[in-house]
Amino acid sequence: MLTLSLSTLRERWPLFVGAVMTVALGVALVQAALLVMAATGRGWVPPGVTEEEALRINEGYVGAATLLGMTVPLAAFLAVFIVGSTFAFTVAQRSRDLALLSVLGANRRQLRRLLLCEALFLGVFGTLVGVVLAFPATLAQSAVLHGFGFLPDGFEAPFGPWVLGASVPIGVGVAVLGVLSASRGAARVQPLDALRDTGSAARVMTPGRWVTGLLCAAATAGFIALTRSGDLLVALGMSLLISMTGSVALSRLSPLLVPLVGRLFVLPGSTLAELARANLRDGVRRSASTAAPLIVLVALVLGIDGSLGSLAKLTGVEQERSVRADLVVDSTGAQSARLAALPGVAVAAPQSLLPVSITALSAESPDDPPRPQTYDQLVFAVDPVTYLETHVAQPRSGDLAALTGPTVAGGSAVWGDRLVGETVTLRHNGQETTLRFVARLPETLALGEEFLVSRDAVPADLLATSPTQTFLRLTPGTDPATVRSAIAAGDLGTVRTVAEWAGAAAKAQQGGNLVIMAVLMGLSGLYAAIAAVNAVVIAGAERRAEFAVLRLSGLTRRQVTTAALIESTVVTVVGLLLGALVAAGALIGVAGGTGGVVAVPWGLFGVLSAGALVVTAVACALTTWKVSSTS
Amino acid sequence: MSYGGTTPFAVELRAVTKQYGTKSATVRALDGVSLGFPPGTWTAVMGPSGSGKSTLLHCATGLDRVTTGQVLLTGADITRAPEAYLTTLRRRSIGFVFQHFNLVASLTAAQNVALPLKLAGSRASTQDIAEALGRVGLADRQHHRPRELSGGQQQRVAIARAMITRPAVLFADEPTGALDSRSARTVLGLLKDLVTAGQTIIMVTHDPAAAASADSVVFLSDGRVVDRLDRPTTHAVAERLARLEESC
Numbered sequence: 001m002l003t004l005s006l007s008t009l010r011e012r013w014p015l016f017v018g019a020v021m022t023v024a025l026g027v028a029l030v031q032a033a034l035l036v037m038a039a040t041g042r043g044w045v046p047p048g049v050t051e052e053e054a055l056r057i058n059e060g061y062v063g064a065a066t067l068l069g070m071t072v073p074l075a076a077f078l079a080v081f082i083v084g085s086t087f088a089f090t091v092a093q094r095s096r097d098l099a100l101l102s103v104l105g106a107n108r109r110q111l112r113r114l115l116l117c118e119a120l121f122l123g124v125f126g127t128l129v130g131v132v133l134a135f136p137a138t139l140a141q142s143a144v145l146h147g148f149g150f151l152p153d154g155f156e157a158p159f160g161p162w163v164l165g166a167s168v169p170i171g172v173g174v175a176v177l178g179v180l181s182a183s184r185g186a187a188r189v190q191p192l193d194a195l196r197d198t199g200s201a202a203r204v205m206t207p208g209r210w211v212t213g214l215l216c217a218a219a220t221a222g223f224i225a226l227t228r229s230g231d232l233l234v235a236l237g238m239s240l241l242i243s244m245t246g247s248v249a250l251s252r253l254s255p256l257l258v259p260l261v262g263r264l265f266v267l268p269g270s271t272l273a274e275l276a277r278a279n280l281r282d283g284v285r286r287s288a289s290t291a292a293p294l295i296v297l298v299a300l301v302l303g304i305d306g307s308l309g310s311l312a313k314l315t316g317v318e319q320e321r322s323v324r325a326d327l328v329v330d331s332t333g334a335q336s337a338r339l340a341a342l343p344g345v346a347v348a349a350p351q352s353l354l355p356v357s358i359t360a361l362s363a364e365s366p367d368d369p370p371r372p373q374t375y376d377q378l379v380f381a382v383d384p385v386t387y388l389e390t391h392v393a394q395p396r397s398g399d400l401a402a403l404t405g406p407t408v409a410g411g412s413a414v415w416g417d418r419l420v421g422e423t424v425t426l427r428h429n430g431q432e433t434t435l436r437f438v439a440r441l442p443e444t445l446a447l448g449e450e451f452l453v454s455r456d457a458v459p460a461d462l463l464a465t466s467p468t469q470t471f472l473r474l475t476p477g478t479d480p481a482t483v484r485s486a487i488a489a490g491d492l493g494t495v496r497t498v499a500e501w502a503g504a505a506a507k508a509q510q511g512g513n514l515v516i517m518a519v520l521m522g523l524s525g526l527y528a529a530i531a532a533v534n535a536v537v538i539a540g541a542e543r544r545a546e547f548a549v550l551r552l553s554g555l556t557r558r559q560v561t562t563a564a565l566i567e568s569t570v571v572t573v574v575g576l577l578l579g580a581l582v583a584a585g586a587l588i589g590v591a592g593g594t595g596g597v598v599a600v601p602w603g604l605f606g607v608l609s610a611g612a613l614v615v616t617a618v619a620c621a622l623t624t625w626k627v628s629s630t631s
Numbered sequence: 632m633s634y635g636g637t638t639p640f641a642v643e644l645r646a647v648t649k650q651y652g653t654k655s656a657t658v659r660a661l662d663g664v665s666l667g668f669p670p671g672t673w674t675a676v677m678g679p680s681g682s683g684k685s686t687l688l689h690c691a692t693g694l695d696r697v698t699t700g701q702v703l704l705t706g707a708d709i710t711r712a713p714e715a716y717l718t719t720l721r722r723r724s725i726g727f728v729f730q731h732f733n734l735v736a737s738l739t740a741a742q743n744v745a746l747p748l749k750l751a752g753s754r755a756s757t758q759d760i761a762e763a764l765g766r767v768g769l770a771d772r773q774h775h776r777p778r779e780l781s782g783g784q785q786q787r788v789a790i791a792r793a794m795i796t797r798p799a800v801l802f803a804d805e806p807t808g809a810l811d812s813r814s815a816r817t818v819l820g821l822l823k824d825l826v827t828a829g830q831t832i833i834m835v836t837h838d839p840a841a842a843a844s845a846d847s848v849v850f851l852s853d854g855r856v857v858d859r860l861d862r863p864t865t866h867a868v869a870e871r872l873a874r875l876e877e878s879c
Contacts, residue, residue, distance in 0.1 A: 003742065004735070011737030100733050103694070104792075107715065190723070192694045192792030362720045 005117035008097075014541065015090040016118075018534025019083050020126045022176050022527065026079030027130025032137035032157075033068040033075075036145070039157035040065045046154050055374055056184050057152045057246035068141075071523060074300075076174065077525060080530045081296060083178030085251070085509070089535060090287040091115065091186045093542055099193040103310075108187040116176060127168050135159070135168065147566050161459055181208065183489030204255040204285045221247040222610075224585055227592030232314075235593020236307055239586040241628035243303030250299075251292035258287045266566065275550075276566035283567070286539040290568065291575030293531035298523050298579025301608060302601055303586030308330055309510065309599030310590045316506030318444060320463035320498055323607060325349070325390045326480055327335065328501040331493025334464040336616035339493075342486050344478035349386035353467040354458065356377045358425040360410065378450045379426075381458045381466070389470040397441030403454045405445045406628035408435040410451040412444050418447075426453070431519035471498075501518070525611070531576075532612070533619045536568060540623030547628040561621055561627045568620040569613065573605075576609050638703045639668035641800050641831040647700035649686050649854075652719055659793065662854035668800075673822065673832040674778040675842035677868065678851035679876045684835045685804065689850065691833065692802055705799045713816055722751040726793030730787040730805035734777040736794075740764060741773040744792045751796065763791040763794055763836070767821055783814025785821040803834040807841045819844045839868040841858075850875060 011015060040061035045054045047173060065351070066561035098111055106114075138157050185206055223242045238419065248259065259280050267279045273522075281289060325347075329339060333352045357376035384403040395409065403409055408426070411419045419440075425530040426433045441450060455463060469494075478502045484495050496504075543564075550560050583605075593600045636756060638667035649661040660683045668674050689695035691702060693709045701710050705724050709717060729734075734743050738799050744763050745755035764773055767787035777785055793801055803822070815838075826832055834845060834865060842848045843865040850858035852875050860867060 004738065004746075007737040097735065100735065101746075101750070102718070103727055103733075104747050105718060105796075107718045192689060367803070420717060605757065 016168040023126025024129035027171040028133035031134035042261040088182040102191040119179035127171030132534040216249035227589040232593040239589040247299035254288040289535035293528040294575030298527035299582035302583035320502035344604040347473040352468040395439040409439040410442040489615035564624040645701040675845035683854040726798035728803040732807040
């Protein structure tokens with residue numbers, strides 16, 4: 001069996017290139033991520049930095065580890081899926097070989113063992129390549145994270161042999177897992193199929209495909225239903241699950257769906273279109289293998305981007321709804337103090353961003369022991385009276401009116417540690433003040449923990465120089481334009497409407513999402529490209545005889561290539577559409593939690609579609625052109 | 632479990648019918664065929680295209696299930712035998728030779744010959760393999776891959792592979808169909824030698840010259856046995872076949 005596995009790999013290696021590359025890529029990514037995560041865990045800080053800088057670097061480490069923690073399971077999911085579909089296709093291409101072994105007396109267990117041996121070799125080989133690739137991958141990953149500001153200058157993620165204990169089993173495991181289902185189907189091949197070309201081996205929609213496809217479809221429908229509960233966290237979690245189960249469902253059912261949908265696109269007319277139409281019906285396995293990775297790519301990337309985008313949009317909407325004001329002015333504290341006196345201004349609520357840090361006790365859950373945590377980005381000085389007049393939401397507990405003297409309000413972050421204890425410590429220029437909690441703020445989707453302190457507890461010179469946002473409510477009947485020109489005339493700061501201000505907040509949140517999307521896109525796009533190109537090239541190479549017949553029937557090489565191109569383009573379009581369908585499901589899920597606020601990532605869909613169409617078209621044209629020569 | 636029956640034949644078909652398709656469109660490929668193949672003889676099965684020759688071969692080897700009737704192979708009734716039993720049977724009692732050789736492209740000649748033994752879990756000694764290839768005249772081609780061999784040489788490797796397990800019956804499906812006449816003569820000579828040494832051979836062919844090498848020829852038409860010829864000559868076989876094809 002070992003000899004046969006090895007010699008098959010040697011003889012038919014082009015069939016396995018895609019699977020090996022997928023395993024190698026997965027191993028490289030996982031190993032690099034683990035090394036970087038381990039290095040962030042050591043919390044190295046460059047010598048000579050201040051305490052505050054050290055704190056910020058450590059926050060970056062936590063962010064980097066979180067991001068990498070997300071990519072590792074995703075890389076594993078994609079790798080198992082892509083190895084599985086690539087291998088299933090290679091097994092289908094060899095059904096005659098396997099049937100022949102069965103004629104010669106091989107039983108099912110032996111056939112499965114043969115394929116698993118191949119998977120093992122593939123896994124080991126892919127892992128070796130991956131372990132080597134992981135060295136440049138670690139550098140690249142660190143560079144990307146450094147570029148996004150997660151890692152400090154001079155950060156290093158050194159190799160440690162311990163990481164092989166994780167990356168080697170993952171590589172081999174991914175290969176074997178991916179091959180398991182394909183091997184079960186292949187072992188059921190009928191010996192008679194060695195002697196004729198059709199038969200059960202040609203049947204693509206196996207019972208296994210039906211079962212997993214329909215189960216995943218049912219699960220997807222169930223997840224969509226669950227998001228109706230209206231809970232945002234549930235909806236976000238569900239939308240990720242919807243993307244995953246939905247893409248598995250549609251890719252398992254793709255032998256059924258791709259030709260069905262594809263036939264809607266190719267209208268019978270020219271001979272070449274007729275030919276492409278007939279091939280769509282005939283080459284079901286080929287079409288399904290090309291479409292499946294595209295379905296997964298589009299479903300995952302659009303689904304996740306759509307969810308994050310919707311969340312950012314909701315942040316903006318929430319902010320806009322949270323204030324009762326007409327204009328927002330950005331200025332210094334000193335300029336802000338003069339706004340209230342302008343004609344037409346009913347209320348001016350200043351909110352100054354203080355260059356101070358607050359240390360509070362916090363815990364991840366009520367059961368965890370509280371530990372001190374320092375926040376230094378969102379400490380605002382407000383006037384409780386005007387603040388209450390311009391903000392809608394009421395505190396969860398306590399009273400904002402009591403925010404005078406050495407007091408504080410906080411606890412707004414939805415995701416993050418829960419603040420505990422009665423007091424916090426405010427630090428400014430090395431001086432420490434203890435502030436008493438008087439109110440818990442309502443939860444918001446904005447990033448970070450927000451603290452409010454009373455303006456009368458802050459030195460006037462500090463207030464005067466701090467960047468300040470002032471919310472203006474105008475007296476009824478006042479034209480905002482007059483107030484705007486008065487502010488401009490007095491050089492009192494830049495003015496925005498509340499809608500513009502909220503939009504900017506949404507954009508800031510989207511900026512954080514971009515990092516996640518960049519990592520995600522690169523990863524999934526690479527996998528999908530490997531799998532789709534692999535399917536196109538293998539299918540093309542195996543169609544030598546078919547193309548030869550077409551040439552003998554009088555078609556030119558150009559016409560043969562055109563027909564193949566029409567076919568592969570239609571398959572790509574169908575794959576993209578089915579993926580978009582899953583992403584739509586994920587967005588419907590998100591909408592359940594955001595009260596209908598949805599950001600549809602049209603631009604990203606356009607980029608992905610264009611990329612997929614170009615990549616498959618080039619691969620198809622090159623392969624067909626090469627294979628359809630008559631010599 | 633035993634699937635025993637009593638028969639003087641190496642292979643016996645009793646009132647075998649084989650139907651394909653669903654209710655609306657059925658094709659009766661075999662229609663009440665009763666035939667016995669005595670041990671140590673070489674029988675050729677002939678007939679026009681679509682007469683049921685290949686179906687007969689598939690049913691006789693358990694590759695395909697009969698619709699009604701019985702198939703006895705070396706005394707065992709394989710009609711209702713489970714898949715695992717048929718797999719063992721294919722390993723131990725049956726050898727196959729095909730028109731298109733069906734060698735495993737990635738393995739050398741010697742590895743191809745050793746394959747059935749390895750699948751059966753027994754050790755294949757290098758000497759046995761070399762001898763088997765020597766008997767078909769390919770002692771010097773052991774380490775060649777199929778694509779480095781001519782059609783005739785590939786078919787001789789296939790015969791060595793089929794005979795390595797010393798099967799009770801050798802089934803040949805158009806063994807000379809893809810060969811030039813000289814290679815065909817070599818292959819037929821090899822089969823003749825096997826029969827002389829006591830091997831049972833059942834061969835499907837449409838080549839009168841090949842059929843004439845056999846001990847007897849059975850003619851099929853529309854799924855029925857319509858004629859039989861012992862000690863055939865090429866001329867007599869061609870004449871009968873022409874008559875059959877005319878009546879179609």
